[in-house]
Amino acid sequence: xxxxxxxxxxxxxxxxxxxxxxxxxxxxxxxxxxxxxxxxxxxxxxxxxxxxxxxxxxxxxxxxxxxxxxxxxxxxxxxxxxxxxxxxxxxxxxxxxxxxxxxxxxxxxxxxxxxxxxxxxxxxxxxxxxxxxxxxxxxxxxxxxxxxxxxxxxxxxxxxxxxxxxxxxxxxxxxxxxxxxxxxxxxxxxxxxxxxxxxxxxxxxxxxxxxxxxxxxxxxxxxxxxxxxxxxxxxxxxxxxxxxxxxxxxxxxxxxxxxxxxxxxxxxxxxxxxxxxxxxxxxxxxxxxxxxxxxxxxxxxx
Numbered sequence: 001x002x003x004x005x006x007x008x009x010x011x012x013x014x015x016x017x018x019x020x021x022x023x024x025x026x027x028x029x030x031x032x033x034x035x036x037x038x039x040x041x042x043x044x045x046x047x048x049x050x051x052x053x054x055x056x057x058x059x060x061x062x063x064x065x066x067x068x069x070x071x072x073x074x075x076x077x078x079x080x081x082x083x084x085x086x087x088x089x090x091x092x093x094x095x096x097x098x099x100x101x102x103x104x105x106x107x108x109x110x111x112x113x114x115x116x117x118x119x120x121x122x123x124x125x126x127x128x129x130x131x132x133x134x135x136x137x138x139x140x141x142x143x144x145x146x147x148x149x150x151x152x153x154x155x156x157x158x159x160x161x162x163x164x165x166x167x168x169x170x171x172x173x174x175x176x177x178x179x180x181x182x183x184x185x186x187x188x189x190x191x192x193x194x195x196x197x198x199x200x201x202x203x204x205x206x207x208x209x210x211x212x213x214x215x216x217x218x219x220x221x222x223x224x225x226x227x228x229x230x231x232x233x234x235x236x237x238x239x240x241x242x243x244x245x246x247x248x249x250x251x252x253x254x255x256x257x258x259x260x261x262x263x264x265x266x267x268x269x270x271x272x273x274x275x276x277x278x279x280x281x282x283x284x285x286x287x288x289x290x291x292x293x294x295x296x297x298x299x300x301x302x
Contacts (some may be wrong), residue, residue: 001210002075005131005132006046007130008132011131012132012135012136012139013135013139013232015030016048016139016143017033018030019031019143020139020142020143020146020147021146025094025155026145026149027143027146027147028080028084031080031099031140031143031144032077032080032081032084032091033077033109034267035073035074035076035077035080035082036073036074038070038073039069039070039071039073039074039075039076039077040070040074041070042066042067042069042070042073043067043070043071043246044070045073046058046062046063046066046070047062047066047164048069048071049065049066050062050066050202050206051211052128052132053125053126053128053129053133054124054125054126054129054202055124055126056124056200060139061203062202062203062206064250064254065203065207065210066206067246067250068210068247068250069206069209069210069213069273070246070249071242071243071246071250072210072213072214072217073213074242074288075188075217075239075240075241075242075243075244075246076213076217076239076243077239078217078242078254079217079220079235079236079238079239079240079242080095080099082235082236082238082239083095083232083235083236085227086227086231086232086235087229088155088227088228088229088232089151089153089154089155090154090155090156090157090226090227090228091155091220091227091229091232092151092155093151093153093154093155094220094223095220096144096147096148096151097148098216098220098223099144100141100144100145101141102212102215102216102219103137103141103144103145104141104210104212105215106137106141106209106212107134107137107138107141107212107249109183109208109209109212110133110134110137110205110209111134113201113205113208114129114130114134116201117200117201117202117204118201118206124200124201124202125202125205126200132158143180156228157160157223157226157227158225158226158227158228159225163281163283164230164233164234164237165225167237167279167280167282167283168221168222168224168225168236168237169221169222169225170232171218171221171276171279171280172218172219172221172222172277174218174275174276174279175214175215175217175218175221175276176215176218178272178274179211179214179215179218182207182211183208183211183212183215184210186207186208186211195288198302214243217239217240217243220236220239220258221236221240223274224236233283234283234284237280237283237284238284240276240280241277241280241281241284242300243258244273244274244276244277244280245277246269247269247273247277248270248274248277250262251269251270251273252270255270
């Protein structure tokens with residue numbers, strides 16, 4: 001590896017050691033800043049972040065999917081930041097539980113893709129994928145796991161049926177089905193959203209990574225229905241607003257400005273991303289902030 005690669009990996013490890021073994025607040029801030037920074041990087045300069053980790057040239061579809069991944073990461077960071085300020089222990093407990101579980105799923109998928117799509121061919125991962133993306137995923141999972149096992153009070157979750165909660169449930173069911181199809185039938189779903197004869201390993205890997213992150217977000221929508229404070233529910237909505245807003249902007253940019261997307265597929269992508277955006281806009285600005293609780297459970301670890 002080149003010296004720059006060693007320095008890049010060392011910086012990740014040093015940042016992890018300095019924050020993961022500090023207070024929960026320090027780790028959460030590092031997690032949020034890191035996630036948003038990498039998300040912004042993938043949104044603005046996906047070609048650079050993908051190029052040094054792969055072989056061959058980066059095409060327009062690589063850039064398109066990479067920017068979608070960046071929007072997903074920024075939305076997750078905003079949601080984590082807002083929820084991290086909650087005083088409800090149930091919110092913090094669920095935040096670390098879902099983040100850790102999602103990191104584990106993401107890590108398994110990244111290892112599988114690294115084994116399947118590594119080599120000298122076009123669109124295959126090189127060793128930088130291991131020492132940057134895979135290493136970062138490992139550190140991210142371990143850091144969240146360290147703080148998860150330190151939590152003793154997981155608070156109280158409630159069950160109700162206010163308008164806000166129904167919006168959140170709708171988002172969960174919509175994305176759970178859609179993202180499951182994208183993860184399992186990556187090439188088939190990809191051919192619907194972006195007409196293409198072949199998909200290389202990089203297309204598949206980045207699309208699946210984005211799918212896992214969106215799936216985590218949809219699970220947040222589900223558990224957010226049990227948060228006691230309406231503001232915590234709105235925080236979950238805000239992260240999804242950022243995520244889907246970035247999607248719709250990219251799609252419309254590709255249709256109107258760069259004309260990289262055919263109108264038919266662009267329309268399909270706009271509908272699949274625009275409907276959740278409308279759902280969250282309605283939830284965030286119009287849904288009632290009142291809360292009706294019908295049942296609650298509490299979990300405290302001794």
